[in-house]
Amino acid sequence: MSPVAVVGLGPGAADLCTPEVRRLLSDATDWVGYDTYLDLAVGIVAPGPEQTLHRSDNREEAARARAALDLAADGRDVVVVSSGDPGIFAMAAAVMEQLYEGGWPDVEVTVHPGVSAAQATAARAGAPLGHDFCVVSLSDNLKPWSIIERRLDAAASADFVLALYNPRSRARPDQFLRALEVIAAHRGDETPVVLGRDVGRPDESVRILTLRQLRQADEAEQVDMRTTVIVGSSTTRLLRDGAYTPRSYPA
Numbered sequence: 018m019s020p021v022a023v024v025g026l027g028p029g030a031a032d033l034c035t036p037e038v039r040r041l042l043s044d045a046t047d048w049v050g051y052d053t054y055l056d057l058a059v060g061i062v063a064p065g066p067e068q069t070l071h072r073s074d075n076r077e078e079a080a081r082a083r084a085a086l087d088l089a090a091d092g093r094d095v096v097v098v099s100s101g102d103p104g105i106f107a108m109a110a111a112v113m114e115q116l117y118e119g120g121w122p123d124v125e126v127t128v129h130p131g132v133s134a135a136q137a138t139a140a141r142a143g144a145p146l147g148h149d150f151c152v153v154s155l156s157d158n159l160k161p162w163s164i165i166e167r168r169l170d171a172a173a174s175a176d177f178v179l180a181l182y183n184p185r186s187r188a189r190p191d192q193f194l195r196a197l198e199v200i201a202a203h204r205g206d207e208t209p210v211v212l213g214r215d216v217g218r219p220d221e222s223v224r225i226l227t228l229r230q231l232r233q234a235d236e237a238e239q240v241d242m243r244t245t246v247i248v249g250s251s252t253t254r255l256l257r258d259g260a261y262t263p264r265s266y267p268a
């Protein structure tokens with residue numbers, strides 16, 4: 018069976034990429050991925066002259082997955098690269114979707130975890146994910162905005178800590194404030210919020226605010242697609258330089 022290994026690089030720092038993923042990158046003949054993530058991979062494991070990099074645009078997930086499976090069917094040893102964890106809003110599901118559609122009987126797909134942006138951001142801030150939490154992508158590229166609002170409302174009303182990916186883009190600058198409005202219907206103004214931007218990369222910044230502060234336009238405008246936003250639950254507490262959510266829940 019020819020292999021396709023779908024790997025997660027972690028948030029960017031070489032130290033946060035698992036030894037297993039580094040080994041797979043070193044051994045593969047072909048690396049397949051979104052341009053930006055292949056650059057990230059090159060910063061972690063320098064590719065050798067015999068290794069081929071197949072770069073593609075961000076929105077071409079299905080075509081990229083098929084290209085990786087085709088390469089493996091031709092006898093190549095392929096890695097498909099994602100940032101963070103490959104199973105979280107990333108390429109593992111895209112590859113599985115193609116397998117589900119059918120074809121590639123001689124290709125074996127394996128998935129190799131990485132440190133996700135929510136984990137990396139949380140760790141920098143202390144322990145805001147210490148109890149039950151939900152991860153929601155605010156991108157409406159692959160699902161309607163009405164579903165996003167419904168999920169935010171349900172998760173916030175159930176008092177989950179929320180980790181928000183893809184929070185705010187140039188194409189949808191105002192939906193982020195609307196998302197915070199939906200959450201704020203179930204949360205106090207002083208709820209701790211963690212903003213992790215470029216975590217594990219040279220320009221890393223981690224900021225702790227309150228929900229009230231983040232809902233100010235000048236703060237919200239600083240959030241972008243390189244940021245992960247963690248909104249605490251009713252039990253999340255601010256620390257001197259961070260936030261934590263206790264393990265136990267009040268009865």
Ligand SMILES: C[S@@+](CC[C@H](N)C(=O)[O-])C[C@H]1O[C@@H](n2cnc3c(N)ncnc32)[C@H](O)[C@@H]1O
Pocket residue numbers: 028029099100101102103104105106107132133134135138181182183184213214215216217218241242243244245246
């Ligand atoms: C398509 S999702 C990919 C998530 C990735 N598979 C993971 O597990 O981290 C992209 C979003 O992840 C978040 N993200 C990825 N890398 C990050 C980093 N180094 N620092 C902060 N947030 C990051 C941002 O919210 C970004 O918009």
